[in-house]
Amino acid sequence: MPTIRGIIGPYRFYFYSFDCIEPMHVHVERDNAICKFWLGPVALAANDGFGAPDLSRVRRIIIMNRDRITEAWRGHCGGRK
Numbered sequence: 001m002p003t004i005r006g007i008i009g010p011y012r013f014y015f016y017s018f019d020c021i022e023p024m025h026v027h028v029e030r031d032n033a034i035c036k037f038w039l040g041p042v043a044l045a046a047n048d049g050f051g052a053p054d055l056s057r058v059r060r061i062i063i064m065n066r067d068r069i070t071e072a073w074r075g076h077c078g079g080r081k
Contacts, residue, residue: 002014002015002017006065007061007068010030011028011061013026013069014027014029015072015076020077024073025039026073028058030050033048033049034048034049035055035058037062039066039073042062
């Protein structure tokens, strides 16, 4: 599970290697909560444990770091979208 480096905050942003067959997305975790966001457009795909305020924060962080996340996805998954 490659972690995306350089995103400041209490959340961990990462990919699963087997996820490269899906559209571009990112997984996020903090404590015992996890969620998944599609990247184009940024939209919640799944949530287990995050409340609405955290999901809003995570979405804003993803939007602010979209280029970094996209670059990490392409570095991990190749040119797959």
